[in-house]
Amino acid sequence: MSAEHRTTPDTTVVTGAAGWLGRALVHRLLDDPARTSLRLLAHDTAEATTLRAFVDAHPASAGRAVEIVVGDIARPDTARRLLHATRGVTDVVHTAGIIHPRRVRQFVEVNAGGTRHVAEACRDLGVRRLVHASSNSPFGTNPDHADTFRADEPYNPYLGYGISKMQAEVAVLENVAAGLDATIVRPPWFYGPFQPPRQTTFFRMVRTGRFPVIGDGQQRRSMAYVGNIVDGILAAELVEGISGRGYWIADATPYTVAEIVETVGRALTDEGLEVVPNSTRLPVLAARVAETADRVLQAVGLYQQQLHVLGEMGHSIACDVSRSTAELGWVPKVSLHEGMRTSIRWCLDQGLEL
Amino acid sequence: MRPLPAPPVAPFAHRLLSDDLPDLADDRREAAVAFVERRVATLPSVMRLGVSVLAVVFRAILALPGGWRIARAVLALPLPFVPEYPRLVRSLAYAYVWETWPTTSPTGAAR
Amino acid sequence: MSGALPAGVQVLDDTTVETDVLVIGSGAGGATTASVLAAAGIDVVIAEEGDWVEQGSVVPFSLDQMDRQYRAGGVTVALGFPSIAYTEGRCAGGGTEVNSGLYWRPPGELLERWRHDFRISDFAPDDLLAIADEVEQAINVRTVPAGHSAQSEVLRSGAARLGWRHGEVPRWMTYPHGDDPARGERQSMTRTYLPRALASGARLLTRCRIDRLVMDGGRAVEARTTLDDGRSGRIRFREVIVCAGAIHTPALLQRSGIKGHIGRTLAVHPTVKLAARFPEAINVPDDVPVHQVKEFTPHLSFGGSASNPGLVALSLLDNWASFRRAVTDWPRMSVYYAAITSEGTGRVVSLPGMRDPLVTYRLTARDKALLGSGLARLALLMLEGGAEEVFPSFKGAPSVTSRRDVGTLSRSFSASRASVMTVHLCGTVPMGEVTERCGADSFGRVHGCTNVRVNDASLLPTAPGVNPQASVMMFAIRNARHLVDQRSSHVR
Numbered sequence: 001m002s003a004e005h006r007t008t009p010d011t012t013v014v015t016g017a018a019g020w021l022g023r024a025l026v027h028r029l030l031d032d033p034a035r036t037s038l039r040l041l042a043h044d045t046a047e048a049t050t051l052r053a054f055v056d057a058h059p060a061s062a063g064r065a066v067e068i069v070v071g072d073i074a075r076p077d078t079a080r081r082l083l084h085a086t087r088g089v090t091d092v093v094h095t096a097g098i099i100h101p102r103r104v105r106q107f108v109e110v111n112a113g114g115t116r117h118v119a120e121a122c123r124d125l126g127v128r129r130l131v132h133a134s135s136n137s138p139f140g141t142n143p144d145h146a147d148t149f150r151a152d153e154p155y156n157p158y159l160g161y162g163i164s165k166m167q168a169e170v171a172v173l174e175n176v177a178a179g180l181d182a183t184i185v186r187p188p189w190f191y192g193p194f195q196p197p198r199q200t201t202f203f204r205m206v207r208t209g210r211f212p213v214i215g216d217g218q219q220r221r222s223m224a225y226v227g228n229i230v231d232g233i234l235a236a237e238l239v240e241g242i243s244g245r246g247y248w249i250a251d252a253t254p255y256t257v258a259e260i261v262e263t264v265g266r267a268l269t270d271e272g273l274e275v276v277p278n279s280t281r282l283p284v285l286a287a288r289v290a291e292t293a294d295r296v297l298q299a300v301g302l303y304q305q306q307l308h309v310l311g312e313m314g315h316s317i318a319c320d321v322s323r324s325t326a327e328l329g330w331v332p333k334v335s336l337h338e339g340m341r342t343s344i345r346w347c348l349d350q351g352l353e354l
Numbered sequence: 355m356r357p358l359p360a361p362p363v364a365p366f367a368h369r370l371l372s373d374d375l376p377d378l379a380d381d382r383r384e385a386a387v388a389f390v391e392r393r394v395a396t397l398p399s400v401m402r403l404g405v406s407v408l409a410v411v412f413r414a415i416l417a418l419p420g421g422w423r424i425a426r427a428v429l430a431l432p433l434p435f436v437p438e439y440p441r442l443v444r445s446l447a448y449a450y451v452w453e454t455w456p457t458t459s460p461t462g463a464a465r
Numbered sequence: 466m467s468g469a470l471p472a473g474v475q476v477l478d479d480t481t482v483e484t485d486v487l488v489i490g491s492g493a494g495g496a497t498t499a500s501v502l503a504a505a506g507i508d509v510v511i512a513e514e515g516d517w518v519e520q521g522s523v524v525p526f527s528l529d530q531m532d533r534q535y536r537a538g539g540v541t542v543a544l545g546f547p548s549i550a551y552t553e554g555r556c557a558g559g560g561t562e563v564n565s566g567l568y569w570r571p572p573g574e575l576l577e578r579w580r581h582d583f584r585i586s587d588f589a590p591d592d593l594l595a596i597a598d599e600v601e602q603a604i605n606v607r608t609v610p611a612g613h614s615a616q617s618e619v620l621r622s623g624a625a626r627l628g629w630r631h632g633e634v635p636r637w638m639t640y641p642h643g644d645d646p647a648r649g650e651r652q653s654m655t656r657t658y659l660p661r662a663l664a665s666g667a668r669l670l671t672r673c674r675i676d677r678l679v680m681d682g683g684r685a686v687e688a689r690t691t692l693d694d695g696r697s698g699r700i701r702f703r704e705v706i707v708c709a710g711a712i713h714t715p716a717l718l719q720r721s722g723i724k725g726h727i728g729r730t731l732a733v734h735p736t737v738k739l740a741a742r743f744p745e746a747i748n749v750p751d752d753v754p755v756h757q758v759k760e761f762t763p764h765l766s767f768g769g770s771a772s773n774p775g776l777v778a779l780s781l782l783d784n785w786a787s788f789r790r791a792v793t794d795w796p797r798m799s800v801y802y803a804a805i806t807s808e809g810t811g812r813v814v815s816l817p818g819m820r821d822p823l824v825t826y827r828l829t830a831r832d833k834a835l836l837g838s839g840l841a842r843l844a845l846l847m848l849e850g851g852a853e854e855v856f857p858s859f860k861g862a863p864s865v866t867s868r869r870d871v872g873t874l875s876r877s878f879s880a881s882r883a884s885v886m887t888v889h890l891c892g893t894v895p896m897g898e899v900t901e902r903c904g905a906d907s908f909g910r911v912h913g914c915t916n917v918r919v920n921d922a923s924l925l926p927t928a929p930g931v932n933p934q935a936s937v938m939m940f941a942i943r944n945a946r947h948l949v950d951q952r953s954s955h956v957r
């Protein structure tokens with residue numbers, strides 16, 4: 001690992017702090033006593049309350065300077081309020097975004113607009129580095145099941161979410177061209193503690209043998225354990241000289257959907273749950289129909305989560321992390337099986353029914 | 355096998371090129387159309403048959419009053435293989451024009 | 466006229482010709498076959514439909530060359546949605562006289578897959594590679610002596626910036642003028658294997674089109690020809706080897722009433738193109754870049770195409786209304802391609818009463834998606850290689866000057882609105898012992914016939930994902946030697 005590292009900043013700002021990735025990141029930041037001052041953005045007062053409770057529950061939170069700011073990232077003034085008068089050297093991690101909205105126009109307002117506000121504010125207010133949490137969505141899906149996304153790929157946004165995330169990246173890169181120091185991390189399908197309720201459905205489907213495998217299940221998917229993503233974000237924050245670069249953050253190799261279902265089944269069994277072997281197979285046609293329906297709905301501004309997810313299941317989304325390892329000195333530490341076990345245990349600890 | 359008559363593409367090719375490349379001099383357009391005719395005459399048999407049919411149909415359309423407008427409307431329809439006719443004529447003609455007179459402007463003017 | 470023909474070459478003039486082995490076609494397959502047989506003392510007549518055209522007597526990639534050395538002036542199309550344009554050489558030396566000259570050994574995994582899936586016997590990699598060594602010597606496979614052209618450099622530098630694997634591909638060339646890279650001489654069949662065949666006593670008849678083979682059960686008795694002046698002729702032989710290319714070999718066999726797995730599995734490398742404009746003059750009109758980007762092997766590969774002014778105009782044609790402004794910039798422009806391996810397949814069907822076959826090809830949904838992805842990656846490669854503006858060759862394409870524009874390209878691409886072409890054609894008489902899939906056996910003997918062989922790109926069971934000429938020559942030499950060995954073991 002020859003990557004040169006910067007020192008921990010005086011202030012770390014996190015948008016989307018109450019979200020899945022946000023909370024995993026905040027938890028890690030609290031673990032590190034060198035992170036003396038945090039400033040977290042919550043969307044509204046209800047979210048701020050749960051976020052405060054989350055922070056206070058952390059063993060190392062007593063006496064730590066953790067400030068929670070309330071605001072909607074889609075509004076132009078929120079980012080400036082958030083970054084106003086931060087103490088000392090400031091890094092920003094931007095994870096606020098919307099994945100499964102009610103209306104499609106929320107994609108543009110929150111993902112594209114919100115990111116542009118953050119990037120401009122970071123540039124104007126002298127932030128040391130902005131790390132932007134992107135996704136595989138600006139790049140679409142692999143055109144062939146044997147294809148893998150390299151570190152540098154053309155944009156090929158997959159529907160509304162993809163377009164908004166592409167616009168978000170473009171906004172960041174345009175600000176980099178104007179002097180901002182920023183990096184982009186791109187996690188694909190991620191899982192792990194702090195996951196939202198929809199992921200519980202995923203475990204339940206595997207446990208009851210009803211996960212819809214499309215065709216022969218040989219579609220390849222890259223997956224990322226949230227802990228590995230946090231490691232990647234911290235590396236993308238602190239490594240010197242990488243402004244303007246984007247990095248895939250995922251497990252070392254992609255898995256087939258069949259392998260994923262089998263591994264998750266095993267993890268469930270290892271955590272003491274009874275698993276029915278998966279027997280649900282849908283023809284490729286089903287995924288195509290769902291994808292078409294998803295496209296039609298999004299074209300008229302509507303969004304239906306299950307259709308979207310089913311439509312995507314027929315595709316491969318596989319990425320190559322070798323440049324991330326080479327330039328960030330980052331390696332994915334937690335394997336799929338171990339990560340899934342930890343996830344399952346976390347769900348059970350929360351009292352969730354799988 | 356007796357050789358079939360060459361597909362009668364000249365009227366269509368003339369009209370198409372006049373439209374596409376309005377500044378192309380008459381003698382140059384004549385030369386380009388002649389080249390297109392020569393090449394179309396040596397097309398492989400199946401293609402030649404298809405092009406012949408289209409050439410005859412479009413020649414008839416062009417003979418009508420307002421024929422070119424009608425022809426353009428037909429070409430805009432989502433029919434299989436019909437759009438390949440102007441495409442074939444264009445690719446032959448443009449390859450000829452720009453190989454023979456490489457400084458030709460985008461509208462066909464000599465430079 | 467290009468002057469006197471070499472000794473042993475003449476325009477077909479006799480209505481009756483007799484020989485021991487008739488080789489139909491003088492391209493990569495036919496020329497090597499004839500050379501091996503003639504060297505073994507076998508009486509060979511090569512029937513070539515086209516003319517003998519000396520290297521250097523036509524301008525490469527010109528309309529004149531298309532007229533004299535290509536079938537139908539280069540206008541041949543596999544019908545489909547979209548149709549796929551292809552080209553066939555039609556002259557002494559066939560495709561080797563007009564192709565890019567890029568030489569690729571077939572990858573080991575590919576040979577193994579062919580051997581396994583098609584049950585090709587006696588197909589040891591070491592034997593084949595020994596033949597490859599021979600071929601490389603005989604046609605002088607080598608890299609460009611000095612620095613690369615600017616057109617090549619675009620590919621090299623763009624790929625380097627993106628971290629994509631790339632390399633110079635060697636060609637069959639000599640550089641007799643003191644290693645001057647601009648004055649190379651292509652070592653096509655008319656320079657290499659045809660002169661060898663002629664020196665060993667083979668005869669080459671030009672303007673000799675074989676109409677059909679007359680069959681008596683499984684045995685071919687003679688070939689019917691039509692001379693230049695319209696007279697009918699015949700060529701009598703003991704054995705016939707058809708090397709007319711992946712389209713006309715199956716067409717001829719079908720016209721002759723030979724049944725079997727022939728013409729049903731045309732395999733191609735569907736290709737889409739773009740034109741890119743650079744800040745400085747870059748266009749070398751009669752040469753083709755030698756760099757290829759192989760990062761996405763085998764399903765995707767990128768390279769440069771011939772870019773004379775006529776071809777630049779053609780690349781702008783699909784979107785002429787918005788792209789035509791660029792045509793006068795052709796000195797600063799170059800055409801590049803993205804080629805894929807296809808999951809689709811095509812057919813060659815000879816139609817009664819028609820001189821040429823019907824050729825069709827069907828692309829799958831995955832093929833179409835891969836073409837779009839390939840073109841987008843290629844556009845990105847162009848930007849990283851220094852292009853100011855990129856013009857993708859499909860109707861409705863945006864002009865590309867930034868990465869965001871590449872996103873627009875990805876979203877607006879449709880294969881049905883693109884100019885899809887292929888320069889490689891294979892697979893129509895697949896070689897091997899799997900009877901439901903193979904038209905010829907492990908040595909090219911047509912199943913169901915006693916004295917008819919095929920020895921050209923038709924034998925390659927699938928499109929190889931690399932320039933196929935090396936593979937064609939290797940198989941042709943292997944199979945021709947098999948015939949020679951069979952003959953001598955019979956004599957003993």
